[in-house]
Amino acid sequence: MEFDNGKQNQRCTFRGIKLVSFVALCLILVSPADAFDPLDPTGNVTIRWDIMSWTSDGYMATVTLFNFQLYRNIMNPGWTLGWTWAKKEIIWAMMGAQATEQGDCAKFKLKIPHSCKRSPQVVDLLPGASYNMQYTNCCKGGVLTSWGQDPTGAISAFQMGVGLSGRSNKTVKLPKDFKLLGPGPGYSCGPAKRVPSTVIFTDDHRRKAQALMSWNVTCTYSQFLASKNPSCCVSLSSFYNDQVTACPTCACGCQNNATCVTKDSKILKESDGNNKTRKSDITPKPLLQCTHHLCHVRVHWHIKDNYKDYWRVKIAIINFNYRLNFTQWGLVVQHPNLNNVTQVYSFEYMPLLPYEAINDTGMFYGLKYYNDLLMEAGPKGNVQSEVLMKKDKNTFTLKQGWAFPRRVYFNGDECMLPPPDSYPFLPNSAYSLPKSVTLIKAYVIFASFFIWF
Ligand SMILES: *[C@@H]1O[C@H](CO)[C@@H](O)[C@H](O)[C@H]1NC(C)=O
Ligand SMILES: *[C@@H]1O[C@H](CO)[C@@H](O)[C@H](O)[C@H]1NC(C)=O
Ligand SMILES: *[C@@H]1O[C@H](CO)[C@@H](O)[C@H](O)[C@H]1NC(C)=O
Numbered sequence: 254m255e256f257d258n259g260k261q262n263q264r265c266t267f268r269g270i271k272l273v274s275f276v277a278l279c280l281i282l283v284s285p286a287d288a289f290d291p292l293d294p295t296g297n298v299t300i301r302w303d304i305m306s307w308t309s310d311g312y313m314a315t316v317t318l319f320n321f322q323l324y325r326n327i328m329n330p331g332w333t334l335g336w337t338w339a340k341k342e343i344i345w346a347m348m349g350a351q352a353t354e355q356g357d358c359a360k361f362k363l364k365i366p367h368s369c370k371r372s373p374q375v376v377d378l379l380p381g382a383s384y385n386m387q388y389t390n391c392c393k394g395g396v397l398t399s400w401g402q403d404p405t406g407a408i409s410a411f412q413m414g415v416g417l418s419g420r421s422n423k424t425v426k427l428p429k430d431f432k433l434l435g436p437g438p439g440y441s442c443g444p445a446k447r448v449p450s451t452v453i454f455t456d457d458h459r460r461k462a463q464a465l466m467s468w469n470v471t472c473t474y475s476q477f478l479a480s481k482n483p484s485c486c487v488s489l490s491s492f493y494n495d496q497v498t499a500c501p502t503c504a505c506g507c508q509n510n511a512t513c514v515t516k517d518s519k520i521l522k523e524s525d526g527n528n529k530t531r532k533s534d535i536t537p538k539p540l541l542q543c544t545h546h547l548c549h550v551r552v553h554w555h556i557k558d559n560y561k562d563y564w565r566v567k568i569a570i571i572n573f574n575y576r577l578n579f580t581q582w583g584l585v586v587q588h589p590n591l592n593n594v595t596q597v598y599s600f601e602y603m604p605l606l607p608y609e610a611i612n613d614t615g616m617f618y619g620l621k622y623y624n625d626l627l628m629e630a631g632p633k634g635n636v637q638s639e640v641l642m643k644k645d646k647n648t649f650t651l652k653q654g655w656a657f658p659r660r661v662y663f664n665g666d667e668c669m670l671p672p673p674d675s676y677p678f679l680p681n682s683a684y685s686l687p688k689s690v691t692l693i694k695a696y697v698i699f700a701s702f703f704i705w706f
């Protein structure tokens with residue numbers, strides 16, 4: 254009876270996986286160049302550019318970035334926004350952000366512009382920027398939370414005075430080639446599109462102002478554009494078997510003395526101690542600990558307890574990067590029992606419902622000021638939590654790896670799972686583990702996930 258149930262569930266699970274895979278495949282075939290994330294199909298970063306007033310030779314604009322991605326944050330060192338002017342525009346002044354280069358402003362004699370670059374790059378100001386340089390929603394060092402985690406932290410804005418642009422909605426030309434770096438590659442932006450003029454509340458929410466002209470740019474993320482290798486992997490263990498299933502070897506690349514450092518490396522010792530780090534190292538290069546998986550982050554899933562009506566999982570996230578703190582990290586997990594999460598200890602939990610009816614995916618993130626910062630590699634470089642889930646008697650089983658996650662994403666990048674035939678197995682289970690046909694099938698389906706996404 255029980256065995257039958259197991260089989261049936263499994264069939265259902267596979268049917269589910271196949272369906273999702275099929276949908277994903279279709280979408281990929283339809284638009285091969287587009288980034289598509291099955292867990293966040295409409296995820297994007299939108300840049301809205303609102304012209305609020307005309308000036309003697311141009312306009313004042315408010316530029317707002319919305320990180321509409323459900324679970325992908327923009328981590329330190331934050332976003333950089335670039336574009337190419339359509340004409341010979343210059344930036345007279347900026348509030349709440351700054352262009353990284355002034356460029357050649359030699360032909361200006363009286364008043365010197367903020368930037369004369371034809372393709373300026375703009376970065377957010379740091380927290381604590383002087384008061385007269387601030388602007389609403391500015392000065393977060395470019396760090397944006399995901400929309401799912403905290404919509405108020407997912408918005409960034411700056412004000413800009415543009416010159417030599419024309420000063421009417423007929424003469425202003427939209428900038429081109431928008432580029433969003435944040436904080437690495439991976440985003441691609443579409444063209445700017447005219448949209449109906451934005452209506453904005455004034456700061457005191459008592460008056461609605463309307464932009465004179467508005468346009469939107471939409472940028473989407475692709476993990477494959479960001480890096481050809483994953484950046485994280487998953488290891489597994491359980492209370493019923495001593496075996497720990499490690500991350501796959503070379504999950505994120507293979508060891509090589511140019512890509513990683515050992516614990517007792519000289520470089521580490523130099524940067525340790527309290528010696529001042531060099532001024533030139535504003536954003537120090539990541540420094541990865543040598544491991545067989547070479548991932549920046551490992552996520553560990555441990556099946557801890559099996560009670561009558563509940564079961565408990567322990568989740569740990571371990572940082573292997575000696576020079577990178579993950580600010581406002583986010584972990585996304587897909588597992589069929591996440592629809593019955595009863596309690597999550599020391600992480601926040603938010604269900605994600607990409608396909609409204611299927612409640613099997615959710616995001617874990619840190620508690621503010623407690624563990625929302627995953628510290629650099631070392632004794633403090635990990636965060637942990639436990640999750641209590643209520644069993645659905647018809648589906649719950651410890652057999653056949655059912656209790657392990659189907660997919661895991663850290664900070665928006667999919668983590669590599671070990672192959673299912675290496676999962677810790679249940680002792681004395683009637684079912685023989687490695688060579689069952691369904692497992693091979695499962696492996697093929699899992700493997701194809703890695704090829705597709
Ligand atoms: C961007 O995300 C928002 C919010 O999810 C959505 O309403 C909008 O349609 C998306 N834009 C595109 C072009 O996908
Ligand atoms: C330009 O602005 C004028 C007045 O504000 C408006 O009547 C006109 O429709 C606008 N033209 C375009 C192309 O948006
Ligand atoms: C432009 O972006 C804003 C802010 O994200 C959004 O509210 C608006 O619907 C977008 N307009 C269009 C036409 O996509």
Ligand SMILES: *[C@@H]1O[C@H](CO)[C@@H](O)[C@H](O)[C@H]1NC(C)=O
Nearest residue numbers: 508509510511512513514518
């Ligand atoms: C890396 O290892 C190779 C062979 O083991 C050696 O030839 C090379 O000098 C090493 N490079 C560095 C930077 O240590």
Ligand SMILES: *[C@@H]1O[C@H](CO)[C@@H](O)[C@H](O)[C@H]1NC(C)=O
Nearest residue numbers: 522523524525526527528529
């Ligand atoms: C770093 O600091 C240690 C003591 O804290 C000192 O012995 C060492 O010389 C310093 N190294 C450099 C490069 O300044």
Ligand SMILES: *[C@@H]1O[C@H](CO)[C@@H](O)[C@H](O)[C@H]1NC(C)=O
Nearest residue numbers: 537575576577578626628629
């Ligand atoms: C990480 O955060 C800790 C505590 O805020 C800080 O001491 C350390 O310098 C940070 N490391 C990096 C690489 O930013």
Ligand SMILES: *[C@@H]1O[C@H](CO)[C@@H](O)[C@H](O)[C@H]1NC(C)=O
Nearest residue numbers: 591592593594595604606612
């Ligand atoms: C999804 O599951 C969570 C518990 O994990 C529950 O709180 C939430 O109400 C569920 N949402 C839907 C729409 O079923």
Ligand SMILES: *[C@@H]1O[C@H](CO)[C@@H](O)[C@H](O)[C@H]1NC(C)=O
Nearest residue numbers: 592593594612643644645646
């Ligand atoms: C699990 O969650 C689903 C949907 O939220 C609900 O219908 C079901 O009754 C729950 N199962 C248990 C055992 O609570």
